[in-house]
Amino acid sequence: MKRTRATAALMVSLTLIAASCGDDDDDPAAEEETTEETATAPAETSAPAATSGPAETSAPAETSAPAETSAPAETSAPADTSAPAGDVDYMWTPNPDLLAGAEGQVNIVAWPGYIEDGTNDPATDWVTPFEEMTECSVNVKIGGTSDEMVQLMQSGEYDGVSASGDATNRLMAGGEVEPLDIAEFSSYEAIFDGLKDKPWNSLDGQPMGIPHGRGANLLFFNTEAFPDGIDSWSPMFEPGSPAEGAVSVYDSPIYIADAAVWLMATQPDLGITNPYALDQTQFDAAIALLEEQKALAGQYWSDYVVQANSMVDGTVLAGTTWQVVATYAQSLGAKVEAVKPVEGATGWSDTWMLSSQAANPNCMKLWMDWISSPWANATATEYFGEAPSNREGCGLTADPDHCTNFHADDEAYWEDVWYWTTATEECLDGRTDVTCVPYTEWVNAWSELRA
Numbered sequence: 455m456k457r458t459r460a461t462a463a464l465m466v467s468l469t470l471i472a473a474s475c476g477d478d479d480d481d482p483a484a485e486e487e488t489t490e491e492t493a494t495a496p497a498e499t500s501a502p503a504a505t506s507g508p509a510e511t512s513a514p515a516e517t518s519a520p521a522e523t524s525a526p527a528e529t530s531a532p533a534d535t536s537a538p539a540g541d542v543d544y545m546w547t548p549n550p551d552l553l554a555g556a557e558g559q560v561n562i563v564a565w566p567g568y569i570e571d572g573t574n575d576p577a578t579d580w581v582t583p584f585e586e587m588t589e590c591s592v593n594v595k596i597g598g599t600s601d602e603m604v605q606l607m608q609s610g611e612y613d614g615v616s617a618s619g620d621a622t623n624r625l626m627a628g629g630e631v632e633p634l635d636i637a638e639f640s641s642y643e644a645i646f647d648g649l650k651d652k653p654w655n656s657l658d659g660q661p662m663g664i665p666h667g668r669g670a671n672l673l674f675f676n677t678e679a680f681p682d683g684i685d686s687w688s689p690m691f692e693p694g695s696p697a698e699g700a701v702s703v704y705d706s707p708i709y710i711a712d713a714a715v716w717l718m719a720t721q722p723d724l725g726i727t728n729p730y731a732l733d734q735t736q737f738d739a740a741i742a743l744l745e746e747q748k749a750l751a752g753q754y755w756s757d758y759v760v761q762a763n764s765m766v767d768g769t770v771l772a773g774t775t776w777q778v779v780a781t782y783a784q785s786l787g788a789k790v791e792a793v794k795p796v797e798g799a800t801g802w803s804d805t806w807m808l809s810s811q812a813a814n815p816n817c818m819k820l821w822m823d824w825i826s827s828p829w830a831n832a833t834a835t836e837y838f839g840e841a842p843s844n845r846e847g848c849g850l851t852a853d854p855d856h857c858t859n860f861h862a863d864d865e866a867y868w869e870d871v872w873y874w875t876t877a878t879e880e881c882l883d884g885r886t887d888v889t890c891v892p893y894t895e896w897v898n899a900w901s902e903l904r905a
Contacts, residue, residue, distance in 0.1 A: 545846070546827035548588050549638055552816045559591040560817035563606045563615040565804070567838045568666070568825075569594045578837055580830045588824075590817035600874075607631070610811040613818040616666055618802045619654030620708060620893070623876040626657050631807040634661045638819055641826040644846045648865045653882070654875060655805040663805035664826045669840040669860070670801040670871045671704070671712065672792040674780050676771040687716050687795045689772040691747060698750050702761055702773025705754035707893070707900035708874055711800050712774060713740040713747075715872060719797035729800065730875045731883035737891040741899050754904065765790050777860065778839030798870030832856075 562569065569592060572579035581592050595612065597603035600621035607615050607630045617625060625631045636642050642664060649655075649665035656662055675684050679696040689695035690703070691713070703709065714729035717739055726736050753770050755761040758779045764770040765783035780792035806822045808815060824830050832847030841862040842848065848857035861867035875882065881890040 542583070542829070544583055544587075544827070544829045545850075546587075546641070546824055546829065548820055549640065549823060552638060552820050552823075553588060555816040556588055556590050556820060557814040557817050558589060559593060560614070560814045560821055561593045561595070561612045562818070562821065563595050563597045563603050563612050565616050566596050568616050568804075568834060570834070570837065578833075580825070580833050584821065584824045584830070588817065588820050590814070590820055592821065604628075604630075607809060610809070612809055613812040613814045614806060614808050614822065616804050616806055617663075618804050618874050620874045620876045622654045622663065622805050622807065623878075625807060626662055630810055631662055632810045632812070632815075633657070634663065634808065636661055639664060639823045639826070641823050641828075641831075641844060644828065644844050645826065646843060646845050646863065646865075648868060649803060649843050652803065652873075654803060654873060663807040664822045665843040666804040666806055666825065666831070667835040667838065667840040667843055668801065668803040668868070668871075668873070669776060670794050670799045670868075671774055672777060672780065672799065673795050674702075674765065674773055674775040674783075674790045674792045676765075676768065677789045677791055679771040683791065683793075684772070685793055685796050687712075687797050690750070690774070691716050691743060693750060695772070697770075697772035700752040700769065700771040701747070701750045702753040702755055702764065702770040702775070703747065703751050704774045705756045705904070707896040708800070709774070710737075710740050710744065710896050710900065711872065711874075713743045715798050715800060717743065728881075728883040729872050730877045731881045731885070731890050732877065733881070733885075733888040733890055737895075737899075741903065744903055748903075762786065762788070776839070781839065794867070794871070798872065801868075801871040801873050803873045835860075 569581060570578045571581035571592070585591060595606060597606060597615070600618050603615055603617055603621050604624050606612055607617075607625055608628070615621075615625070615631075622631075642661075645665050649668065651659065651661070652665075655665060673684070673687055673690070675689070675697070677683075680689075689697040690701055704712070710732075711729040714726055714732060714736070717724055717736070718726045718729065721739065724736050724739055726732065732740060753761070753764055753773070755764075755773075758776065761770070761773070761775060762779050762783040763786075765775075765780070765788040766786045768789075775792055777792055780788075780790055783790055806825060808818050808822065812818050825834060826844055828844050828846040829850055831842045831844040832850040835842040835847075836851045836853065836856050839860075841860040842851075842857065845863060848862055851857065853859075857863060877891060877893045877896060879889050879892045881888060
Protein backbone atom coordinates (compact mmCIF):
# COMPACT_ATOMS: atom_id res chain seq x y z
CA MET A 455 0.00 0.00 0.00
CA LYS A 456 1.27 3.44 -0.83
CA ARG A 457 2.25 5.29 2.28
CA THR A 458 0.73 8.49 0.96
CA ARG A 459 -2.61 6.76 0.80
CA ALA A 460 -2.26 5.23 4.26
CA THR A 461 -1.20 8.57 5.69
CA ALA A 462 -4.14 10.41 4.18
CA ALA A 463 -6.50 7.75 5.42
CA LEU A 464 -5.18 7.83 8.95
CA MET A 465 -4.80 11.57 9.38
CA VAL A 466 -8.54 11.85 9.96
CA SER A 467 -8.60 9.11 12.56
CA LEU A 468 -9.35 11.42 15.46
CA THR A 469 -12.48 12.50 13.64
CA LEU A 470 -13.58 8.93 13.06
CA ILE A 471 -12.91 7.92 16.63
CA ALA A 472 -15.05 10.82 17.80
CA ALA A 473 -17.79 9.83 15.36
CA SER A 474 -17.82 6.12 16.23
CA CYS A 475 -17.64 6.71 19.97
CA GLY A 476 -19.83 9.81 20.16
CA ASP A 477 -22.57 10.74 22.59
CA ASP A 478 -25.70 8.63 22.23
CA ASP A 479 -27.77 11.81 22.39
CA ASP A 480 -26.25 13.18 19.20
CA ASP A 481 -28.60 13.81 16.31
CA PRO A 482 -28.89 10.46 14.54
CA ALA A 483 -29.06 12.18 11.22
CA ALA A 484 -25.64 13.60 11.88
CA GLU A 485 -24.37 10.12 12.64
CA GLU A 486 -25.90 8.59 9.55
CA GLU A 487 -24.07 10.49 6.85
CA THR A 488 -23.66 8.55 3.64
CA THR A 489 -20.05 8.07 4.64
CA GLU A 490 -18.68 9.29 7.95
CA GLU A 491 -15.32 7.77 8.35
CA THR A 492 -12.03 6.81 6.80
CA ALA A 493 -9.57 3.96 6.87
CA THR A 494 -8.49 2.20 9.96
CA ALA A 495 -7.72 -1.32 10.98
CA PRO A 496 -10.68 -3.19 12.38
CA ALA A 497 -11.81 -1.68 15.60
CA GLU A 498 -11.19 -3.63 18.76
CA THR A 499 -13.35 -6.69 19.24
CA SER A 500 -14.21 -5.77 22.77
CA ALA A 501 -16.50 -7.95 24.78
CA PRO A 502 -18.17 -10.21 22.28
CA ALA A 503 -20.28 -12.74 24.06
CA ALA A 504 -20.90 -16.40 23.46
CA THR A 505 -23.14 -17.46 20.63
CA SER A 506 -26.20 -17.34 22.84
CA GLY A 507 -26.14 -13.56 22.84
CA PRO A 508 -23.93 -10.55 23.48
CA ALA A 509 -22.61 -9.71 26.88
CA GLU A 510 -23.03 -6.29 28.41
CA THR A 511 -20.75 -3.89 26.67
CA SER A 512 -20.01 -0.23 26.34
CA ALA A 513 -21.96 -0.03 23.13
CA PRO A 514 -24.43 2.86 23.01
CA ALA A 515 -27.59 2.28 24.99
CA GLU A 516 -29.57 3.77 22.14
CA THR A 517 -28.99 2.74 18.59
CA SER A 518 -31.05 5.18 16.64
CA ALA A 519 -32.54 4.21 13.34
CA PRO A 520 -30.98 5.41 10.13
CA ALA A 521 -31.85 8.92 9.14
CA GLU A 522 -34.99 9.02 7.06
CA THR A 523 -34.11 8.74 3.44
CA SER A 524 -37.17 8.60 1.28
CA ALA A 525 -37.01 6.22 -1.63
CA PRO A 526 -37.34 7.66 -5.11
CA ALA A 527 -40.89 7.79 -6.41
CA GLU A 528 -39.84 5.25 -8.99
CA THR A 529 -37.07 2.73 -8.37
CA SER A 530 -36.74 1.64 -11.95
CA ALA A 531 -33.28 0.97 -13.32
CA PRO A 532 -31.28 3.71 -15.00
CA ALA A 533 -31.53 3.58 -18.74
CA ASP A 534 -28.04 2.15 -19.11
CA THR A 535 -26.58 0.49 -16.04
CA SER A 536 -23.83 -1.34 -17.86
CA ALA A 537 -21.99 1.84 -18.81
CA PRO A 538 -20.71 3.55 -15.64
CA ALA A 539 -20.32 7.30 -15.61
CA GLY A 540 -16.92 8.71 -16.45
CA ASP A 541 -13.95 6.95 -17.97
CA VAL A 542 -13.44 4.35 -15.24
CA ASP A 543 -14.27 0.75 -16.05
CA TYR A 544 -15.83 -0.42 -12.80
CA MET A 545 -15.98 -4.01 -14.03
CA TRP A 546 -19.47 -4.59 -12.63
CA THR A 547 -23.00 -4.78 -13.97
CA PRO A 548 -25.89 -4.82 -11.49
CA ASN A 549 -28.05 -7.93 -11.30
CA PRO A 550 -31.10 -6.90 -13.36
CA ASP A 551 -33.56 -8.80 -11.17
CA LEU A 552 -32.28 -7.13 -8.01
CA LEU A 553 -32.14 -3.80 -9.77
CA ALA A 554 -35.78 -4.05 -10.85
CA GLY A 555 -36.77 -4.39 -7.20
CA ALA A 556 -34.28 -1.87 -5.77
CA GLU A 557 -35.86 0.03 -2.89
CA GLY A 558 -33.96 3.29 -3.37
CA GLN A 559 -31.82 3.19 -0.25
CA VAL A 560 -29.76 0.87 1.94
CA ASN A 561 -28.79 1.23 5.61
CA ILE A 562 -25.52 -0.48 6.55
CA VAL A 563 -23.47 -1.01 9.70
CA ALA A 564 -19.79 -0.93 8.76
CA TRP A 565 -16.28 -0.59 10.08
CA PRO A 566 -14.71 2.86 9.60
CA GLY A 567 -13.15 3.15 6.15
CA TYR A 568 -15.27 0.46 4.53
CA ILE A 569 -17.79 2.85 2.92
CA GLU A 570 -16.24 6.01 1.45
CA ASP A 571 -18.01 8.59 -0.73
CA GLY A 572 -15.26 11.19 -1.14
CA THR A 573 -16.18 13.18 1.96
CA ASN A 574 -12.91 12.41 3.74
CA ASP A 575 -10.81 12.31 0.57
CA PRO A 576 -12.28 13.53 -2.75
CA ALA A 577 -10.13 11.01 -4.58
CA THR A 578 -11.56 8.14 -2.53
CA ASP A 579 -15.12 7.27 -3.51
CA TRP A 580 -16.63 3.89 -4.25
CA VAL A 581 -20.12 4.89 -3.09
CA THR A 582 -21.08 7.39 -5.79
CA PRO A 583 -20.57 4.99 -8.74
CA PHE A 584 -22.74 2.44 -6.96
CA GLU A 585 -25.48 4.98 -6.29
CA GLU A 586 -25.43 6.16 -9.90
CA MET A 587 -25.68 2.61 -11.27
CA THR A 588 -28.37 1.38 -8.88
CA GLU A 589 -30.25 4.46 -7.58
CA CYS A 590 -29.74 2.99 -4.08
CA SER A 591 -28.69 5.75 -1.67
CA VAL A 592 -26.16 4.44 0.84
CA ASN A 593 -26.57 5.34 4.51
CA VAL A 594 -23.89 4.08 6.91
CA LYS A 595 -23.79 3.65 10.67
CA ILE A 596 -20.22 3.23 11.86
CA GLY A 597 -19.65 0.38 14.29
CA GLY A 598 -16.84 0.95 16.77
CA THR A 599 -16.61 -2.64 18.01
CA SER A 600 -17.87 -6.06 17.04
CA ASP A 601 -20.11 -6.03 20.09
CA GLU A 602 -21.71 -2.75 19.06
CA MET A 603 -22.28 -4.11 15.55
CA VAL A 604 -24.13 -7.13 16.91
CA GLN A 605 -26.38 -4.90 19.01
CA LEU A 606 -27.10 -2.62 16.07
CA MET A 607 -28.02 -5.57 13.87
CA GLN A 608 -30.28 -6.96 16.59
CA SER A 609 -32.25 -3.70 16.50
CA GLY A 610 -33.66 -4.65 13.09
CA GLU A 611 -33.01 -1.14 11.78
CA TYR A 612 -30.23 -2.03 9.35
CA ASP A 613 -30.10 -3.95 6.10
CA GLY A 614 -26.64 -5.40 6.46
CA VAL A 615 -23.23 -5.27 8.08
CA SER A 616 -19.50 -5.71 7.53
CA ALA A 617 -18.57 -8.00 10.40
CA SER A 618 -15.49 -9.75 11.73
CA GLY A 619 -15.59 -13.40 12.75
CA ASP A 620 -16.24 -12.71 16.41
CA ALA A 621 -19.49 -10.98 15.36
CA THR A 622 -20.54 -13.15 12.42
CA ASN A 623 -20.78 -16.28 14.57
CA ARG A 624 -23.20 -14.59 16.94
CA LEU A 625 -25.23 -13.08 14.11
CA MET A 626 -25.61 -16.47 12.47
CA ALA A 627 -26.45 -18.24 15.74
CA GLY A 628 -29.04 -15.60 16.60
CA GLY A 629 -30.75 -15.73 13.23
CA GLU A 630 -29.89 -12.09 12.57
CA VAL A 631 -28.58 -12.71 9.04
CA GLU A 632 -29.97 -14.43 5.94
CA PRO A 633 -28.47 -17.27 3.91
CA LEU A 634 -27.42 -16.15 0.43
CA ASP A 635 -28.30 -17.42 -3.01
CA ILE A 636 -24.86 -17.14 -4.55
CA ALA A 637 -26.40 -17.10 -8.04
CA GLU A 638 -27.49 -13.52 -7.30
CA PHE A 639 -23.89 -12.37 -6.81
CA SER A 640 -21.79 -12.23 -9.96
CA SER A 641 -18.68 -11.25 -7.99
CA TYR A 642 -18.62 -14.34 -5.79
CA GLU A 643 -16.91 -16.58 -8.32
CA ALA A 644 -13.76 -14.42 -8.23
CA ILE A 645 -13.43 -14.50 -4.43
CA PHE A 646 -10.28 -16.32 -3.32
CA ASP A 647 -11.15 -19.93 -2.50
CA GLY A 648 -9.27 -19.62 0.79
CA LEU A 649 -11.96 -17.22 2.04
CA LYS A 650 -15.04 -19.21 1.05
CA ASP A 651 -17.02 -21.68 3.13
CA LYS A 652 -15.41 -20.78 6.45
CA PRO A 653 -16.97 -21.15 9.93
CA TRP A 654 -17.31 -17.37 10.22
CA ASN A 655 -19.10 -16.86 6.87
CA SER A 656 -21.06 -20.05 6.23
CA LEU A 657 -23.34 -22.45 8.07
CA ASP A 658 -23.43 -26.15 7.21
CA GLY A 659 -21.99 -25.41 3.78
CA GLN A 660 -24.49 -22.59 3.09
CA PRO A 661 -22.85 -19.20 2.37
CA MET A 662 -24.05 -16.60 4.86
CA GLY A 663 -22.04 -13.66 3.58
CA ILE A 664 -19.56 -12.31 1.03
CA PRO A 665 -15.88 -12.09 2.11
CA HIS A 666 -14.47 -8.56 2.02
CA GLY A 667 -10.80 -8.70 3.04
CA ARG A 668 -8.37 -10.12 5.56
CA GLY A 669 -5.36 -9.18 7.63
CA ALA A 670 -2.99 -10.54 10.25
CA ASN A 671 -2.18 -9.08 13.64
CA LEU A 672 1.54 -8.44 13.36
CA LEU A 673 4.56 -7.92 15.62
CA PHE A 674 6.20 -4.53 15.29
CA PHE A 675 9.68 -3.80 16.59
CA ASN A 676 11.89 -0.75 16.86
CA THR A 677 14.80 -1.20 14.47
CA GLU A 678 17.24 0.62 16.75
CA ALA A 679 16.31 -1.55 19.73
CA PHE A 680 16.43 -4.68 17.55
CA PRO A 681 19.06 -3.88 14.87
CA ASP A 682 19.21 -7.50 13.73
CA GLY A 683 15.44 -7.78 13.51
CA ILE A 684 13.18 -10.34 15.19
CA ASP A 685 10.72 -12.91 13.92
CA SER A 686 9.24 -14.21 17.19
CA TRP A 687 6.64 -13.08 19.71
CA SER A 688 9.21 -13.72 22.46
CA PRO A 689 9.64 -10.05 23.48
CA MET A 690 5.92 -10.01 24.24
CA PHE A 691 6.06 -12.90 26.68
CA GLU A 692 9.63 -13.42 27.89
CA PRO A 693 11.78 -11.08 30.02
CA GLY A 694 15.24 -9.93 29.03
CA SER A 695 14.58 -8.36 25.63
CA PRO A 696 15.39 -4.72 24.76
CA ALA A 697 11.63 -4.09 24.81
CA GLU A 698 11.12 -5.18 28.41
CA GLY A 699 8.87 -2.59 30.05
CA ALA A 700 8.07 -1.05 26.66
CA VAL A 701 5.82 -3.70 25.10
CA SER A 702 2.54 -2.59 23.49
CA VAL A 703 -0.38 -4.98 24.11
CA TYR A 704 -3.75 -4.96 22.33
CA ASP A 705 -6.36 -4.16 24.98
CA SER A 706 -9.20 -6.58 24.28
CA PRO A 707 -10.40 -9.96 25.56
CA ILE A 708 -9.73 -11.36 22.08
CA TYR A 709 -6.01 -10.92 22.86
CA ILE A 710 -6.23 -14.01 25.08
CA ALA A 711 -6.06 -15.92 21.79
CA ASP A 712 -2.67 -14.30 21.06
CA ALA A 713 -1.36 -15.75 24.31
CA ALA A 714 -2.77 -19.12 23.27
CA VAL A 715 -0.92 -18.91 19.93
CA TRP A 716 2.34 -18.47 21.84
CA LEU A 717 1.50 -21.40 24.13
CA MET A 718 0.71 -23.60 21.13
CA ALA A 719 4.28 -23.09 19.97
CA THR A 720 6.12 -23.11 23.29
CA GLN A 721 4.12 -25.46 25.52
CA PRO A 722 2.85 -28.23 23.24
CA ASP A 723 2.05 -30.43 26.26
CA LEU A 724 -0.97 -28.20 26.87
CA GLY A 725 -2.49 -29.65 23.70
CA ILE A 726 -3.80 -26.38 22.28
CA THR A 727 -4.68 -26.80 18.60
CA ASN A 728 -7.01 -23.82 18.19
CA PRO A 729 -6.47 -20.59 20.17
CA TYR A 730 -10.25 -20.01 20.37
CA ALA A 731 -10.91 -23.51 21.74
CA LEU A 732 -9.46 -23.51 25.26
CA ASP A 733 -10.55 -25.87 27.99
CA GLN A 734 -10.23 -24.63 31.56
CA THR A 735 -6.64 -25.84 32.02
CA GLN A 736 -5.53 -24.27 28.74
CA PHE A 737 -7.42 -21.06 29.47
CA ASP A 738 -5.87 -20.77 32.94
CA ALA A 739 -2.41 -21.17 31.38
CA ALA A 740 -3.13 -18.34 28.94
CA ILE A 741 -4.34 -16.05 31.72
CA ALA A 742 -1.29 -16.88 33.85
CA LEU A 743 0.94 -15.95 30.91
CA LEU A 744 -0.88 -12.64 30.50
CA GLU A 745 -0.48 -11.90 34.20
CA GLU A 746 3.27 -12.38 33.78
CA GLN A 747 3.19 -10.15 30.71
CA LYS A 748 2.11 -7.18 32.83
CA ALA A 749 5.70 -6.74 33.99
CA LEU A 750 6.82 -6.39 30.36
CA ALA A 751 4.06 -4.07 29.18
CA GLY A 752 4.43 -0.35 28.79
CA GLN A 753 1.13 0.17 27.01
CA TYR A 754 -2.27 -1.42 26.51
CA TRP A 755 -3.81 0.07 23.39
CA SER A 756 -7.13 0.16 21.63
CA ASP A 757 -6.67 3.56 19.95
CA TYR A 758 -4.32 2.84 17.08
CA VAL A 759 -3.32 6.51 16.71
CA VAL A 760 -2.01 6.44 20.29
CA GLN A 761 -0.01 3.33 19.45
CA ALA A 762 1.40 4.88 16.28
CA ASN A 763 2.49 8.02 18.16
CA SER A 764 4.14 5.83 20.77
CA MET A 765 6.06 4.09 18.00
CA VAL A 766 7.21 7.48 16.77
CA ASP A 767 8.41 8.77 20.15
CA GLY A 768 9.98 5.44 21.08
CA THR A 769 8.02 4.82 24.25
CA VAL A 770 7.05 1.39 22.94
CA LEU A 771 9.67 -0.83 21.31
CA ALA A 772 7.69 -3.96 20.36
CA GLY A 773 4.08 -5.03 20.30
CA THR A 774 1.03 -6.32 18.51
CA THR A 775 -0.12 -4.08 15.66
CA TRP A 776 -1.80 -3.88 12.27
CA GLN A 777 0.05 -3.22 9.03
CA VAL A 778 -1.83 0.03 8.46
CA VAL A 779 -0.69 1.33 11.88
CA ALA A 780 2.93 0.46 11.23
CA THR A 781 2.75 2.10 7.80
CA TYR A 782 1.27 5.25 9.29
CA ALA A 783 3.92 5.37 12.02
CA GLN A 784 6.66 4.91 9.42
CA SER A 785 5.24 7.84 7.47
CA LEU A 786 5.68 9.95 10.62
CA GLY A 787 9.29 8.86 11.01
CA ALA A 788 8.96 5.89 13.33
CA LYS A 789 11.89 3.47 13.09
CA VAL A 790 9.77 0.33 13.11
CA GLU A 791 9.15 -2.74 11.02
CA ALA A 792 6.26 -5.22 11.21
CA VAL A 793 6.38 -8.97 10.66
CA LYS A 794 4.24 -12.05 11.10
CA PRO A 795 6.20 -14.12 13.64
CA VAL A 796 7.20 -17.72 13.07
CA GLU A 797 4.75 -18.89 15.75
CA GLY A 798 1.81 -17.65 13.68
CA ALA A 799 -0.70 -14.93 14.55
CA THR A 800 -4.32 -14.05 15.06
CA GLY A 801 -6.08 -12.00 12.41
CA TRP A 802 -9.40 -11.02 10.87
CA SER A 803 -11.50 -11.94 7.85
CA ASP A 804 -14.46 -9.60 7.42
CA THR A 805 -17.76 -10.50 5.78
CA TRP A 806 -20.69 -8.55 4.31
CA MET A 807 -23.96 -9.99 5.60
CA LEU A 808 -27.66 -9.43 4.84
CA SER A 809 -30.00 -8.80 7.76
CA SER A 810 -32.87 -11.23 8.19
CA GLN A 811 -34.99 -8.13 8.94
CA ALA A 812 -33.76 -6.04 6.00
CA ALA A 813 -36.24 -3.44 4.78
CA ASN A 814 -34.12 -2.96 1.66
CA PRO A 815 -32.80 -6.42 0.80
CA ASN A 816 -32.35 -5.84 -2.93
CA CYS A 817 -30.24 -2.71 -2.46
CA MET A 818 -28.20 -4.54 0.21
CA LYS A 819 -27.58 -7.48 -2.12
CA LEU A 820 -26.56 -5.06 -4.86
CA TRP A 821 -24.12 -3.38 -2.44
CA MET A 822 -22.65 -6.72 -1.38
CA ASP A 823 -22.09 -7.70 -5.00
CA TRP A 824 -20.62 -4.29 -5.84
CA ILE A 825 -18.21 -4.07 -2.89
CA SER A 826 -16.86 -7.54 -3.67
CA SER A 827 -16.43 -6.78 -7.39
CA PRO A 828 -12.88 -6.26 -8.74
CA TRP A 829 -12.61 -2.45 -8.85
CA ALA A 830 -14.60 -1.65 -5.72
CA ASN A 831 -12.97 -4.37 -3.62
CA ALA A 832 -9.46 -3.42 -4.73
CA THR A 833 -10.10 0.26 -4.05
CA ALA A 834 -11.69 -0.28 -0.63
CA THR A 835 -9.18 -2.77 0.73
CA GLU A 836 -6.15 -0.85 -0.51
CA TYR A 837 -7.47 2.30 1.14
CA PHE A 838 -8.07 0.38 4.36
CA GLY A 839 -4.79 -1.52 4.35
CA GLU A 840 -5.67 -5.20 4.01
CA ALA A 841 -5.67 -8.02 1.49
CA PRO A 842 -8.60 -7.91 -0.95
CA SER A 843 -10.96 -10.84 -1.36
CA ASN A 844 -11.44 -10.58 -5.14
CA ARG A 845 -8.51 -12.08 -7.04
CA GLU A 846 -9.26 -10.00 -10.16
CA GLY A 847 -8.84 -6.82 -8.11
CA CYS A 848 -5.13 -7.43 -7.65
CA GLY A 849 -4.41 -5.96 -11.07
CA LEU A 850 -6.35 -2.78 -10.25
CA THR A 851 -4.68 -1.43 -7.10
CA ALA A 852 -2.90 1.93 -7.24
CA ASP A 853 0.17 0.26 -5.80
CA PRO A 854 0.96 -2.65 -8.13
CA ASP A 855 2.61 -4.45 -5.21
CA HIS A 856 -0.36 -4.15 -2.86
CA CYS A 857 -1.57 -7.74 -3.20
CA THR A 858 1.99 -9.01 -2.87
CA ASN A 859 2.66 -6.92 0.21
CA PHE A 860 -0.58 -8.03 1.85
CA HIS A 861 -0.30 -11.65 0.69
CA ALA A 862 -3.68 -11.60 -1.02
CA ASP A 863 -3.02 -14.63 -3.23
CA ASP A 864 -0.49 -16.37 -0.99
CA GLU A 865 -2.61 -18.98 0.77
CA ALA A 866 0.45 -20.44 2.50
CA TYR A 867 0.87 -17.13 4.36
CA TRP A 868 -2.57 -17.52 5.95
CA GLU A 869 -2.17 -21.12 7.06
CA ASP A 870 -0.99 -20.05 10.52
CA VAL A 871 -3.24 -16.99 10.85
CA TRP A 872 -6.10 -17.67 13.25
CA TYR A 873 -8.99 -15.41 12.29
CA TRP A 874 -10.97 -13.84 15.12
CA THR A 875 -13.74 -16.19 16.20
CA THR A 876 -16.17 -16.25 19.11
CA ALA A 877 -15.19 -18.91 21.64
CA THR A 878 -18.03 -21.20 22.71
CA GLU A 879 -18.57 -23.95 25.27
CA GLU A 880 -18.66 -26.41 22.37
CA CYS A 881 -14.97 -26.69 21.56
CA LEU A 882 -14.20 -25.33 18.12
CA ASP A 883 -11.36 -27.83 17.67
CA GLY A 884 -13.83 -30.72 17.61
CA ARG A 885 -13.22 -32.10 21.09
CA THR A 886 -16.31 -33.53 22.76
CA ASP A 887 -14.80 -34.88 25.98
CA VAL A 888 -14.31 -31.44 27.52
CA THR A 889 -16.11 -28.11 27.73
CA CYS A 890 -14.32 -25.06 26.44
CA VAL A 891 -14.39 -21.61 28.03
CA PRO A 892 -16.97 -19.36 26.31
CA TYR A 893 -16.23 -15.78 25.36
CA THR A 894 -18.31 -14.39 28.21
CA GLU A 895 -15.65 -15.82 30.53
CA TRP A 896 -12.89 -14.37 28.35
CA VAL A 897 -14.46 -10.96 28.92
CA ASN A 898 -14.66 -11.48 32.67
CA ALA A 899 -11.07 -12.71 32.86
CA TRP A 900 -9.75 -9.80 30.82
CA SER A 901 -11.62 -7.32 33.03
CA GLU A 902 -10.01 -8.83 36.12
CA LEU A 903 -6.62 -8.86 34.43
CA ARG A 904 -6.86 -5.18 33.56
CA ALA A 905 -8.43 -4.04 36.84
